[in-house]
Amino acid sequence: MEILRFTLSGKSACFRKPxxxxxxxFTYGNIHKVALxxxxxxxxxxxxxxxMQDFSRxxxxxxxxxxxxxxxxxxxGLKLSVLPDKxxxxxxxxxKIQTFNNxxxxxxxxxxxxxxxxxxxxxxxxxxxxxxxxxxxxEKLRDMICKRKCIYSPYLGKNDHPADIGNICVEPAATMEFxxxxxxxxxPKEKARIVDLDYDEKEEMEAFGTFKYEEALPxxxxxxxxxxxxxxxxxxxxxxxxxDMTVYKLSDNRKILFx
Numbered sequence: 001m002e003i004l005r006f007t008l009s010g011k012s013a014c015f016r017k018p019x020x021x022x023x024x025x026f027t028y029g030n031i032h033k034v035a036l037x038x039x040x041x042x043x044x045x046x047x048x049x050x051x052m053q054d055f056s057r058x059x060x061x062x063x064x065x066x067x068x069x070x071x072x073x074x075x076x077g078l079k080l081s082v083l084p085d086k087x088x089x090x091x092x093x094x095x096k097i098q099t100f101n102n103x104x105x106x107x108x109x110x111x112x113x114x115x116x117x118x119x120x121x122x123x124x125x126x127x128x129x130x131x132x133x134x135x136x137x138x139e140k141l142r143d144m145i146c147k148r149k150c151i152y153s154p155y156l157g158k159n160d161h162p163a164d165i166g167n168i169c170v171e172p173a174a175t176m177e178f179x180x181x182x183x184x185x186x187x188p189k190e191k192a193r194i195v196d197l198d199y200d201e202k203e204e205m206e207a208f209g210t211f212k213y214e215e216a217l218p219x220x221x222x223x224x225x226x227x228x229x230x231x232x233x234x235x236x237x238x239x240x241x242x243x244d245m246t247v248y249k250l251s252d253n254r255k256i257l258f259x
Contacts, residue, residue: 001173002133003248004142007166009085009126013156014119018228024118027157029093030186030235031127032217033259034072034228035157036080041071043144044137045151049226066223075137076220079258081185081248084235085126090211091235094123125156130185130250132173132258142170171251178247180239184254187240189214189232195239212236219259 008031015028015035041048047070068076084091099118133142144150146168154163180195194212212234219231234240245257 002170003173004131004133004145004170006129006145006168008129009164010156010161011124013122013125013161015157024097024120026120027122028217029215030084031082033080034218034221037075038071039154039163040075040141042152042154043150044140046071046074068221068223072221077135078138079132081130081256081258083128083185083256091213093125095120096123130256174249176247176249178242180241182237183240185256186233186235188259189234191243191245192234192240194236195241210237212238
């Protein structure tokens with residue numbers, strides 16, 4: 001097996017949370033698995049949420065059945081790892097509220113059809129993304145990214161935020177023994193525990209932590225409603241223990257796991 005690794009970045013990003021209010025649209029703090037699968041689907045030319053029109057028609061005609069957008073149906077088995085950039089202070093990507101006009105004409109019932117939108121954006125987001133190349137779909141994606149080809153342009157949540165893909169490399173998938181230590185990626189919280197070390201142990205092992213980021217991020221989609229399935233994720237420089245997870249060591253000595 002191989003690991004495809006590349007740097008994903010942009011000037012801004014917005015991975016919009018579905019639970020929103022009339023004041024502002026909010027974003028998740030990091031790119032999540034469903035958004036990555038959508039971006040990969042665009043690269044490979046797979047259908048997206050527009051096919052939900054067909055889903056709605058089938059639901060009315062034949063009754064409710066499980067159905068997904070084409071990109072998710074094809075790519076949901078991919079094994080991914082997200083490594084936040086070390087340049088972001090304490091693991092957090094800065095956010096800022098942006099205000100702009102939506103003047104397409106049908107956006108608002110007010111006179112002039114103009115809608116003032118407030119939206120939270122990530123500023124200068126950057127991650128290293130790793131893909132475990134262990135399936136036919138993963139091989140297709142590896143080939144497209146390595147050849148710098150795409151069917152549709154990738155973006156970070158919305159087409160207002162174009163994505164830049166660089167530092168592409170492919171390396172052998174090397175596993176390692178892992179009992180306790182630091183990980184360099186987002187980790188499913190249910191599989192990890194921060195180790196409670198006393199002061200002497202921390203001093204001896206140089207395990208002083210400086211940050212801990214936790215957030216419930218989309219991990220999958222429900223086949224009946226196509227709504228997000230959330231899972232809590234953890235990113236920290238503390239020592240952690242894992243439950244039944246295989247750890248991989250990259251060529252630059254960073255330690256990751258796939259989910």
